[in-house]
Amino acid sequence: MVFRGLGLQIVLPSSSKTFQQSWIASGRILFLIAVSGLGAIGLVVLSALWAGTESDAAALDRQRQLVNARLREQVDQVAHVIGQFGNGYLTRVYPAARSSGGSSSLDAVLTAAAGSAISQTAMSAFGYDQAFVVDEKAQLLMLADAQTEKRYRWMKPLFLPLLQDARLGVRPGTVSNERTPSSMESRLASPGRSNTALANLMRLEGRPTIVGVVAINDPEEGQRQTMRQFLIVVRFIDGAALDELSRQQGLNGARFARTADADENEVAFQIDATANGEPIGFIVWRPDLPGSRVIGRLMPALSIAALVIAILFSVLLVRLRSSLGELRKSELHARQLALHDVLTSLPNRALFAMRFDECLAETKNSAERSAVALLDLDRFKAVNDTFGHAAGDELIRMAAERIHSLLRPGDTLARLGGDEFALLLRDIKDHDQVLPAICDAIVAELGKPFPLLRGEAVARVGGSIGVTVVPDAGRNADDIMRYADVALYEAKMGGRGQWRVYSPSMDGGRNARDILKNELREVLAKGTASSADGPQSDPIANKPDFGSLEVYYQTVHRAEGGGYSASGAEALVRWRHSQRGLLTPASFIPVAEEGGLIDALGFWVLREACRAACKWPENTFVAVNVSPAQLRRPNFAEEVFAVLQESGLPPSRLELELTESSLIEDNSDVYTVLKSLRSQGVQISLDDFGTGFSCLSHLLRFDIDRIKIDRSFVSQLGTKANGAAIIGAIVALSRNLGISTTAEGVETEYQRDFLAALGCTDLQGYFFSKPVPLCDLDSFRTAESAVA
The missing domain is CATH 3.30.70.270 (Reverse transcriptase/Diguanylate cyclase domain)
Structure with missing residues (x-):
């Protein structure tokens, strides 16, 4: 990104590229969160659907097993009933047919009449749809009308395999080599007899049918060979039998179909022939699916819940993205401030x-x-x-x-x-x-x-x-x-x-600066020695040859409430030089830093300020500037605590002002020192905010208590809209983070009222007071008199 100021192009350093990469990474994280949330909602829905599907599959499988078992039961029942019927008839009802040779015409008539009686009895007494008495060659041995004979001729080829199988009956005690019945085939050997009842499932006249066969005569040993006679019964299972099956098994709308023409909400169960396993047809019904029923009841509520969750999640993502966007704008603005001067728009x-x-x-x-x-x-x-x-x-x-x-x-x-x-x-x-x-x-x-x-x-x-x-x-x-x-x-x-x-010869010209440095060292040494005995004395009396150090105070005033009462004061060092007059820090602070005197000078000011603040009202504070060199000292916190204990000033009434440059260097050491200070109640403020390397992370990492808005922003009020916008942004940021704000450089009533309306907690500037010696500090004079 390029910034333009006075015709100069200012290009962001590689850190902006890193920020862009972090922004892309944040976008990816948001995307992953969104996908994860939608995936979780989808997983819940899919889990419910899967559970319902599994429940339906289990219920459907159970219904199919019940249908299969019921069909097998009906086949077994036919075999059992005709077996009992055949044996009972042999012993009681049909002894003549059992011993007759069937050679005379009279025997044939009697046999036919008996066969008709057996057929009628089977149909009327046991409810079979058809009953036939036949010989070993499947010839009818009963009286029948033309329609019955015609119907039987169509069925005869299907009965022959059953008759051949039925003739394999053996006496009890002998070994039988007949095959094992299939799943839809049943055999029943009557006790004490060699007759075997056989029931098969097959298709007759295009309909699923249970066909049962039992021998109804059994010649005794020693008699001449007589013709074997069999009873064939037929029960169709697509009519009343299917209705009964439907009622018993709960098969809704059960019907028989030759093909699997089930509708979307129906299932088809295939019926296979006993003899060859060929499909006979299908039983079609509407299954009872508890899973679908439960899902149908829960799905509206589940859909509403999923929709509500999705909406809430979307709102959260939008809010998070908006917050990231605001943070990105603030970070970009901070980086702009890090690379160009706010007042002139020049490179810094x-x-x-x-x-x-x-x-x-x-x-x-x-x-x-x-x-x-x-x-x-x-x-x-x-x-x-x-x-x-x-x-x-x-x-x-x-x-x-x-x-x-x-x-x-x-x-x-x-x-x-x-x-x-x-x-x-x-x-x-x-x-x-x-x-x-x-x-x-x-x-x-x-x-x-x-x-x-x-x-x-x-x-x-x-x-x-x-x-x-x-x-x-x-x-x-x-x-x-x-x-x-x-x-x-x-x-x-x-x-x-x-x-x-x-030119190299100018190094000798540095003597003037060296002289100033030595003078400051001597003045500082004498000032420190004198302050150890008591409060700051009159700077005019007994002053050394090179003058003396003094502490001036500029009051800070509360903006809230409209009274603008003094809430504290900032301590500012001055050097009253014997030849050069009153020197401001800009004249000798660089010399003190170059000569390694800044630590001693800083602690002298701290000690004098704490002693003076002890006489101020209890709800006021004193602010003291701290140099980066002081913060780098490992025992800086202990030295501050020692000054507080010596002066008797509560730690909460001391505010240390730092510059952002002091936070950039040696982050870990500075963090440790500031953490120790804040643990005892010392307040930390960030001076000239917005003019240095303004990184928002400093406000959180170092737990800053106060932001001091630089005078360069305040001076733009009423002349440039940017000044008001920047101050408003800083105040809003501070309010959200719970940080106090002090606006410096207030010189007009308009600036005072505007800053108070923006939400600044404290104000400082020439409009209220210039920096003055302690003896001229009228704001706290009443309190000092009361203490005295």
Whole structure:
């Protein structure tokens, strides 16, 4: 992604690519969650359907087994009944037929009459559909009308195999070699007789039929051979028998069909012939399917439940995706802030460092020469103090525009912070006048008047530039920047409003800075020794040769409720130098950091602030700035606790202000220190939020209690819509995370009311109070008097 500011293209570093990859991964996770949720719902539905299908299959299989068993039972019943009937008739009803030779006409008539009687008895008494008395050759031995004889002729070929099988009957005690009955075939040997009753399932006249055969005469031994006679009975099972079967087995709408023409909601059970296994037909019925019945009752409720779950899940996914989108926008905005300056839209220190490293890498093995310049606005502090921060910000923007207008397309202008700028000038020739021309033009342009506040004020500041040429000054980035700083210091010491190119001889000129460093060390040593004996003394009396350190306080006011009462104060260090006057931190903090004095200076301010805050109202706090170097100290938390115990200030009334740069370095160590501080109740605030590497994860990982909105955003209220939008976003984010917000740089009543309406919890700025010594801090004077 490309950002444009003052004609410069700012390209996001490779971390944006990593963020895009993480965004894609988040999308994939959302997709997997959606698929998993839908799969779970589908699995529940499929499980219910599967359970119902299995239940239906089991019920259907059971019904088929019952039908098969019932058919077998009917076949066995026919065999049993005709077996009993045949034996009973032999002994009681038909003795003549059993002993008669059947040779005379009278015997034939008697046999036919007896056969008719047997047939009628079988049909009337036992309910068979047909009954025939025949001999071994399947000839009728009974009186029958023409229709019966005609019907029998069609059936005769099917009866012959049964008669041949029936003639295999043997006497009791002998071995029989007859085959084992099939699944639909039944044999019954009567006790004490050799007659065997046989029942088979076959198709007669296109209908499923049970046919039973039993011998009805049995010649005794010693008699001449007589003709064997058999009773054949027929029972059709597609009529009344099927209706009975349907009632007994619960076969709804059972019917017989020659083909499997079952409807969609019916099943067909195939009936096979006993003799050869050929299909006879099908019994078709509507099965009782409990699984489908249960599913039919549950499916509406299950469908509604699945729909509700799907809707809720969809809403959750949409909400989650929206939250990820908002987080993505916030992260992109944070990355934008990490790479460009909010006030001027110029590249910031981070982007300048990346471009400078790229320049060094490209010129390492080439003859190309480049120049690095550091630029400071002269007398900028006086403009801020005289006209306010709004005028100072306007001056910064105008100076950036003027400087940029003088640069070439390939040059880089960056704002490092405050009124400090950096230049990267590529492709500088040995004998051309590009570098002198650019530097002279910048100095001349910055020396012109700056109309501020819509023409109500005019500022004359000027600028100083320190330049170093690459690779003349070396190839190490830190050394090159240090050389440019030395050249800038020489330009300032030479009277300001000029530019200097670094030369090795300038290192001797660093004595001025070294002198300032030594003076600060001596002042700090004396100040620390005196503060160990008691509270801060009068800075004028008994002051050392190089002056003394003082702590000024700028009050912080509550925005809620409309009263704007003081809720606390921020401690700000000043150096009242004996020759240079009152120095602000910007004049000596860099010297303290370079000389390793920042830790001692920071703890001196902390001790003095805690002592002073003990006399303030109990519901107020004191805020103290902490440098990154202090946070890197492993025992920093223990030293803070020692100061609190010494002064008697409750930990909850101390607020330590950090910069985001201090959170970027040594994350693990800083996290441990801050966790220890917060465990005892010390409050943690994030200073100048939005102007550094603003990563949202810092707010959660380090458990920040307060965000301080930078004055550069506040100054844009009423002039640029972006300022209000950014502040509103920060306040909304803080409110959702339960974090307090303090807006810095409040200088007008409009800004105060607007920030209070946006939801800022506290306000700070010249509108309420400038930084003042402790003796001039009127906001807490009543409380101090009461304590005294």
